[in-house]
Amino acid sequence: MGSLKIENVKKAFGPVEVLKGIDLQVNDGEFVVFVGPSGCGKSTLLRVIAGLEDSTSGRVLIDGGDVSVTPPAKRGIAMVFQTYALYPHLTVKNNMALGLKQAGTPAAEIERRIKIASAMLSLEPYLERRPAELSGGQRQRVAIGRAVVREPKLFLFDEPLSNLDAALRVNTRLEIAQLHRRLKATMIYVTHDQVEAMTLADKIVVLNAGRIEQIGSPMELYNSPANEFVAGFIGSPKMNFIDGAKLGETAKTIGVRPEHLTVDANSGAWKGTVVHAEHLGADTNLYLDCEKAGLITVRIFGVYNAEPGSVLYATPDAAKTYRFGADGKVLR
Amino acid sequence: MSTATHSLPRTIGAHAILITYTAIALFPVILVVMNSFKSRAGIFGAPLTPPTPKTFDLIGYTTVFGQGDFFHYFQNSLVVTVASLFFVLLFGAMASFALSEYRFRGNTLMGLYLALGIMIPIRLGTVAILQLMVASGLVNTLTALILVYTAQGLPLAIFILSEFMKQVSNDLKNAGRIDGLSEYTIFFRLVLPLVRPAMATVAVFTMIPIWNDLWFPLILAPSEETKTVTLGAQLFLGQFVTNWNAILAALSLAILPVLILYVIFSRQLIRGITSGAVK
Numbered sequence: 298m299g300s301l302k303i304e305n306v307k308k309a310f311g312p313v314e315v316l317k318g319i320d321l322q323v324n325d326g327e328f329v330v331f332v333g334p335s336g337c338g339k340s341t342l343l344r345v346i347a348g349l350e351d352s353t354s355g356r357v358l359i360d361g362g363d364v365s366v367t368p369p370a371k372r373g374i375a376m377v378f379q380t381y382a383l384y385p386h387l388t389v390k391n392n393m394a395l396g397l398k399q400a401g402t403p404a405a406e407i408e409r410r411i412k413i414a415s416a417m418l419s420l421e422p423y424l425e426r427r428p429a430e431l432s433g434g435q436r437q438r439v440a441i442g443r444a445v446v447r448e449p450k451l452f453l454f455d456e457p458l459s460n461l462d463a464a465l466r467v468n469t470r471l472e473i474a475q476l477h478r479r480l481k482a483t484m485i486y487v488t489h490d491q492v493e494a495m496t497l498a499d500k501i502v503v504l505n506a507g508r509i510e511q512i513g514s515p516m517e518l519y520n521s522p523a524n525e526f527v528a529g530f531i532g533s534p535k536m537n538f539i540d541g542a543k544l545g546e547t548a549k550t551i552g553v554r555p556e557h558l559t560v561d562a563n564s565g566a567w568k569g570t571v572v573h574a575e576h577l578g579a580d581t582n583l584y585l586d587c588e589k590a591g592l593i594t595v596r597i598f599g600v601y602n603a604e605p606g607s608v609l610y611a612t613p614d615a616a617k618t619y620r621f622g623a624d625g626k627v628l629r
Numbered sequence: 630m631s632t633a634t635h636s637l638p639r640t641i642g643a644h645a646i647l648i649t650y651t652a653i654a655l656f657p658v659i660l661v662v663m664n665s666f667k668s669r670a671g672i673f674g675a676p677l678t679p680p681t682p683k684t685f686d687l688i689g690y691t692t693v694f695g696q697g698d699f700f701h702y703f704q705n706s707l708v709v710t711v712a713s714l715f716f717v718l719l720f721g722a723m724a725s726f727a728l729s730e731y732r733f734r735g736n737t738l739m740g741l742y743l744a745l746g747i748m749i750p751i752r753l754g755t756v757a758i759l760q761l762m763v764a765s766g767l768v769n770t771l772t773a774l775i776l777v778y779t780a781q782g783l784p785l786a787i788f789i790l791s792e793f794m795k796q797v798s799n800d801l802k803n804a805g806r807i808d809g810l811s812e813y814t815i816f817f818r819l820v821l822p823l824v825r826p827a828m829a830t831v832a833v834f835t836m837i838p839i840w841n842d843l844w845f846p847l848i849l850a851p852s853e854e855t856k857t858v859t860l861g862a863q864l865f866l867g868q869f870v871t872n873w874n875a876i877l878a879a880l881s882l883a884i885l886p887v888l889i890l891y892v893i894f895s896r897q898l899i900r901g902i903t904s905g906a907v908k
Contacts, residue, residue, distance in 0.1 A: 349803050370809030382800035386822055396808035443804075455800075 298360055299373075299450035299483035300325045301346065306355030308341055315341045317507040319355070323485065323500075328477050331487045332494040332530070333504035339487045340455060342504070346485065347453055348372050359450055370399065372451075375444035379456040381436045383428040383443075390424040393443045407446075414445040417479070418472070434465045441476070454486040458493060470496060491531055495519075503527050525625040528552050534582060537593040541620070544589060548620035548628055555582065555596035557617040560603075565610025569593070571603045585611055658884070665689050665877035672873055689878030692865075698853070699879065702861035707886055709771055709857060710839050713778035717835050718828055720779070721786030722794075726816050728787070729794040730802070740791065746784030751777070752844060762849055769852040777845050782835040789834075793827035794820065829897035836894075840887050858883045 301323040308316040315338045323329050331339040344350040346357055348369035356365050364372050375396075383392050390411060397407045415421050418438045428436055437457060444452055454473070458466045474497055477484055488494055494501050495515045503510040503518065503526070511523040515531075522528035528536050534555045541548040559565075560583065569587035581601040586592050595611055603609060620628040663679050664672045671684025678684075693699050728740050751758075758777060759768075767773040797820050805815040821828070846860040862879040865872035 344803075347803075347807065349806060369803075369807045374807065376804070376807050378800035378804060380798055380800045382798060382804035384801070384804075384819065386818075395810075399809035443808075 298325055300360055301451060301483065301485070302356075302358040302361075303342075303346070304356045304358070306342070306345055306352045306357065308338070308345060308350065309353045315507055316345070316352070319509060321502065321509065321512070323483060325483055326481050328484045328486065328497060328499045329502060330494040330498035330500070331485065331502050331504055332489065332491055333510075334530070335489055337504040338507040339489075339504045343376075343453055343455055343485065343487045346451070347374055347376055370396075373449050374451045374453055375447040375449040376453040376455065377437075377440045377444050377457045379459050381428070381433075381440045381460070383436055383439055385428055388425050388427055389420060389431070389439050389442075392428070392439060393446045396443065396447050410446040410448070411442075414442045417445065417476070418442050433461055434469060437461060437469060438472070441473070445476070445480070450483065452482055452484040454484065456488055457486075458488070458490075473497065491533065495531070501531075503530060505530075521627075522619065523627060525550060525552065525621045525627075528619055528621075528627075534594045534596060536619075537590070538621075539590045539593070543591070546620070549623045550621040550625075552619035552621060553593075553613040554617065555594040556598075557614040558593070558595045558611050559614070560585075560595055560597065560601075560609045560611050562609060565612040567593075567611045567613075569609060569611060571605050571607050571609060573605060574601075574603050576600065583609070585609060587611065661877050662881045662884075665874070665881040667874075669874055672877075686874070689874030689876075690882075692872060692875040693878045693882065696864070696875070699858075699861060699882075702856050702858045703882075703886070705771060705855055706840060706857040706859070706883075709774045709778065710836055710886075710890075712771075712775045713782060713839050714832055714836055716775065716779040717782035717786050718832060721783050721790055721831065722821060722824070722828065723816070724783070724787050725791035725794050726820060728791045740787075744784055744788045746780075747788060751781045755844070755848060759848060767849075769850050769855050771850065771855055773849045774845055774855075774857075777849065778839045778842075782839070785834060786831045789831050790824060790827055793824045797823050825897050829894040832894045833891060836890055837887060840883075 301321070303319055303321040306316055306319045307314070319342060331342060333339050341350060345352045348364065348367060352365065356363055358364065359372060359374070384395065387395065393411050393414065394407050397410070411424075415424060418441060420435070420438055420442055423431060423435060423439070428439065431439065437460075440457070457473070458469055461469060470493060473484075473486075477497075486493075486497060498515055500512060501515055501518055502512050505526050511518060511527045513521075518527055518531045522531065525538065529538065529552075532554055536552045536554050537558075539551045539553070541551050544551060567585075567587040567590045569585035569590070572584040572586050572592065574584070575582040578600070580599065581597045581603075583595040583597065583601070583603055584592060585595060590611075593611065622628050660676070664676060666680045666687070666689075667684045668686035668688060671680065671686065674684070680686075724743060728736060728743075762768050762773045767776070801819055801823075802815050805819050810818070841859060842857075843859045843863075846855070846857045847863075850856070851860065858879065862876055862883070865875040865879070
């Protein structure tokens with residue numbers, strides 16, 4: 298069991314309003330990712346859920362019970378931090394056991410849970426080591442293990458992969474995804490990296506400046522973004538935004554994803570010069586300076602040879618073009 | 630050793646400067662220790678030469694141990710220093726934890742108020758302190774000295790420690806809170822071990838002025854029962870006749886305990902167990 302409900306949560310630090318009224322429902326067993334640029338309030342929201350920060354107003358309900366005034370240890374949550382936050386003076390085993398000991402769990406039960414968790418995360422050889430004797434990836438696995446043994450209703454992850462190098466990040470991401478499948482637990486994951494959000498989430502919550510911009514599955518957000526912010530934030534490379542007036546359109550802004558543009562050497566909608574080409578092997582990113590549309594990015598699957606300075610025509614896929622109004626909302 | 634950053638003349642120059650400085654700094658100490666092992670004639674005849682078989686004399690030490698209760702004075706000094714140090718570190722660390730960890734109204738003002746003592750010498754308040762001690766019946770007790778020295782040491786301790794406490798990872802403290810540790814356990818078990826090098830620095834800065842102080846023992850606790858070593862050494866400093874042998878011997882002996890305490894703390898300065906906690 299582990300459902301979460303947030304009702305109109307606001308948080309202000311002095312005169313600065315960080316969260317401006319958040320409503321959210323997380324169902325049992327869901328993997329929810331909070332994503333947004335830095336300073337959007339996603340970490341603060343996670344801390345409010347954990348009980349590490351008090352909300353200025355609003356309610357947090359875990360499994361239907363109001364926990365707004367419950368201390369973190371009694372909320373039935375476990376948290377994994379960006380900086381691992383392992384206890385430096387304790388061995389891996391004791392790091393995992395400390396929370397359970399504090400809660401008065403019998404020793405045999407602690408032993409059993411540590412055994413299961415360490416097998417799951419392949420930590421058995423390191424149980425007697427201290428954090429200083431482990432590598433970054435191992436430390437983060439210990440931090441995850443410390444969360445697993447608590448058998449919490451809610452797992453909270455605060456940018457757990459940000460301190461790992463690129464290769465390890467992919468591995469650990471995979472481990473977290475498998476963990477979720479195996480435990481079927483409710484997980485809330487905070488990140489600024491939209492790739493992590495897209496690959497892990499059942500449901501993504503896009504936050505910006507203390508407000509929720511949109512909630513939906515990764516594909517919903519990709520295919521039907523509610524507004525310009527979500528459209529720009531989800532997807533890589535970023536969506537092209539073109540001034541509607543320049544194209545003779547009624548909409549304020551026209552949005553086209555780089556992968557929904559095709560190029561041709563002889564004819565097409567927008568004539569442009571190649572500014573730069575990025576060859577990634579599997580695909581090629583072209584930067585075109587168009588007469589009408591300005592600087593746009595085009596993503597071509599496979600290898601495409603284009604010299605900087607040469608002239609190309611780009612054509613958008615009309616079915617996958619987004620039109621945004623003056624308020625940034627999508628026009629249907 | 631001929632790397633880009635090391636050149637022979639530069640190394641020699643640096644060492645020459647450092648050796649000169651060390652010699653100047655150590656000269657008075659060596660002079661005191663050297664002359665404490667000489668006879669009175671030896672001290673005045675050739676003060677700069679080490680003791681020779683002719684001038685070697687333990688008269689200073691025998692006087693010190695024979696006259697006056699020097700062992701007792703040492704004990705007093707040690708009790709006062711260690712107790713004051715303990716309270717300065719305990720209260721200083723607690724106050725800095727509160728200042729750096731909790732957001733409350735007047736936090737900055739409180740920090741400034743607590744640090745103000747660095748700029749105002751405590752001796753300006755001697756008369757008031759004496760009146761206070763007389764009124765509370767603490768004159769001629771070691772408690773009076775401990776209280777005064779604790780107050781004297783706290784401002785600098787809080788100033789230095791709160792800077793270090795701010796650097797302790799928030800995630801670590803929050804992990805403790807989620808695991809159900811109390812604020813006291815978080816402070817004593819998680820935060821204190823991580824600021825140990827800073828605590829050692831504060832301990833060294835606090836300890837030496839307390840051990841060497843003459844002013845407050847002279848005013849607040851001059852009785853035979855409560856004399857400290859520095860005050861005890863005054864016994865041999867007469868208006869007309871000064872027993873130099875005994876004074877030098879007492880001073881040489883007084884160096885030892887601080888030296889031992891310093892060695893203990895400096896080991897802590899080097900050791901750091903922060904690695905592996907975060908990052």
